[in-house]
Amino acid sequence: MPVLIVLMVLVGALCILDLILTVGVVKRLREHTELLTAPPPTPAVEVGERVGPFAATTVTGSPLGPGDFVGETLVAFFSPTCKPCKEKLPDFLRYAKAPAPGEERPVAVVVGDPGQAEDFVSRLAPTAQVVVEPPDGAMGIAFKAEMYPTMFRVAPADDGTLIVTDNAAELEHPKAATATTPVPAR
Known part of the structure; x- marks a missing residue:
């Protein structure tokens, strides 16, 4: 028992x-x-907001600051350790090969360790201006980029600063409207 x-x-x-x-x-x-x-988090920079000042250097050694943007430009932030960034990269590369009419060559900011960024840089460099910087880099701070991937469209303002025209930019070109006129039946 x-x-x-x-x-x-x-x-x-x-x-x-x-x-x-x-x-x-x-x-x-x-x-x-x-x-x-x-709901997904929204970027910290609102449409119409001015981007903060920054000074960066591309992987080719060219200086890049707000005054170097002459037209509407796509600016993308990637991290080599982020899975969504790796998934979005092919779409960005396709877009960068043929930017929308009137757009400048895109800028890709790879945030992270330079050793880890090598694959991204080698793929991005032929089609975009590439900047590699640490998480607290000048461009990341100016754009308030804290999540990756993040895509902005910016345009220069009259005072030499940049204004965000789209804070969740898509990587598709607007479809050209094909007008077809129906032929009346007789």
Whole structure:
């Protein structure tokens, strides 16, 4: 009889442990569900806002500052350790090969360790102006880029600063409208 009592207490303790673990799993699932259903964060720089001052150097040694932008330009921030950046890179490369009419050559800022950035730089350099900088680099601070990938369109203002014209730029060219005039039936 004492063995039966010990077994019943053991089974009861296992059931209580199972219940505690199940409650913990349900709580974590709720937290993950909230994270997955939350709207994506918006970039810190609003459309129409001026970009802060910065001075950077491209991987080819050319200086790059707000005064070097002469027309609307796509500026993209990538991190070599970010999976979405690696997924977005081919789309950016396709876009950079043929920018929209009137757009300047895009600028790609690779944020991270220069050794890790080598693959990104080698792929981006033929089609974009590339800057490699640490997370607290001048361009990242000026654009308030804290999440990656982030795409901006900027245009120069009359005072030599840059104004954000799109803070969530897409990498698709606007489709040219093909006008077809219907022929009336006779």
